[in-house]
Amino acid sequence: MTEPPFPFLSTLPLATSAVANLSKIQLFSDTAQQLIFTQGHFSIERYQQTDFYHLMLDFPQSIKKAVVKRQAEYLAGRYLSRLAMRQSGLFDSEPPQLRTGLLRAPDWPEVVTGSLTHHQSKACAVVLTQPLSTENLIGVDTELWLTKQQASEVAESIHNSKELQILLHAGFTSTEATTLLFSAKEALFKAICPFIGEYFGFKAAELKACSWLAEKDTVNHRIGWFHLELLTNWVAAKAPQKNYCCWFSCNEFDVLTLISSDAVNTRWLRDTNKA
Known part of the structure; x- marks a missing residue:
C-alpha cells in the first residue's frame, strides 16, 4: 500500500x-x-x-x-x-x-x-x-483476516450478537466482523492498559456503532470508525474515558485499527471532514 x-x-x-x-x-x-x-x-x-x-x-x-x-x-x-x-x-x-x-x-x-x-x-x-495522559493515549493493532474456521472458534469470546449484527448490517461478513472486532478491542486494550494496570477481556467493551467513511479504489479497501463503550465497571472506573472512537482500515489481506483519546480524535475528524 x-x-x-x-x-x-x-x-x-x-x-x-x-x-x-x-x-x-x-x-x-x-x-x-x-x-x-x-x-x-x-x-x-x-x-x-x-x-x-x-x-x-x-x-x-x-x-x-x-x-x-x-x-x-x-x-x-x-x-x-x-x-x-x-x-x-x-x-x-x-x-x-x-x-x-x-x-x-x-x-x-x-x-x-x-x-x-x-x-x-x-x-x-x-x-x-x-x-x-488522559488526553493523550494511543493503541494500534493489525491482523490478518481470520479464516471462517478460526472466526467461528473465537467469535463467542470476542463479541455478542448485537455487535455482530451492527457489522453485518454495515456490509461485513461474519468472519470479517469477528476479525475487525478482535483487532479493535486489541487496540483498545493497548491504548488504556497503562491506566488499567491489568488484563481485561474482550467483553469489557461493546461495539455501539459503525460509521463508513469511504471505499477507496476497490471494495476491498474500506475505512471508517467504530464507537466502543466500556461495560465492565472496574475497567471503566480506571479508564480515562468510557467511550472510544476506533478507526479502521482494511484491505483484502489485513485490517488495521487505531484508537486514541477524544481530544486527539476530534482534531482528526475535523481534518478528515475538511478533506
Whole structure:
C-alpha cells in the first residue's frame, strides 16, 4: 500500500533499512505532526540474529531464547518505533531503546506515547508526540483476516450478537466482523492498559456503532470508525474515558485499527471532514 492508511495522515519520505528482512518501510504523519505512523514488512526467512547488531538494536536475553518468528517481529517493531521517534523531533540524539514494561508492553520514553503491532509479515508503530495522559493515549493493532474456521472458534469470546449484527448490517461478513472486532478491542486494550494496570477481556467493551467513511479504489479497501463503550465497571472506573472512537482500515489481506483519546480524535475528524 502506497497511500496513507487513514485519511488524516500524509505521506512522509520512504525509509530503508540495513538488513534484508525489512522492506516496504513507510512513514506518515497527521497535519499537526502529533501522530507519527510507521509500517513495514519483515521476512522470517531472511531474518538473522546479526540484524540486531547491524541496526544497533538491543537483543535482550529473553528474545534470544525465543523462536525465530518472535525475534523477527520484535526486531521489526523496535526498528519502526525508532524511526517514528526520530521523526518526532523530540530527541537531540538517537531515541532510547525500548524496554519491555507493564503487561509486556513496550516501555516508551516519557516525552512520547506509543504503541506497536504486528502480524506474520507486517509490523506497525505509532507515536504521539506528547507524554501519556488522559488526553493523550494511543493503541494500534493489525491482523490478518481470520479464516471462517478460526472466526467461528473465537467469535463467542470476542463479541455478542448485537455487535455482530451492527457489522453485518454495515456490509461485513461474519468472519470479517469477528476479525475487525478482535483487532479493535486489541487496540483498545493497548491504548488504556497503562491506566488499567491489568488484563481485561474482550467483553469489557461493546461495539455501539459503525460509521463508513469511504471505499477507496476497490471494495476491498474500506475505512471508517467504530464507537466502543466500556461495560465492565472496574475497567471503566480506571479508564480515562468510557467511550472510544476506533478507526479502521482494511484491505483484502489485513485490517488495521487505531484508537486514541477524544481530544486527539476530534482534531482528526475535523481534518478528515475538511478533506
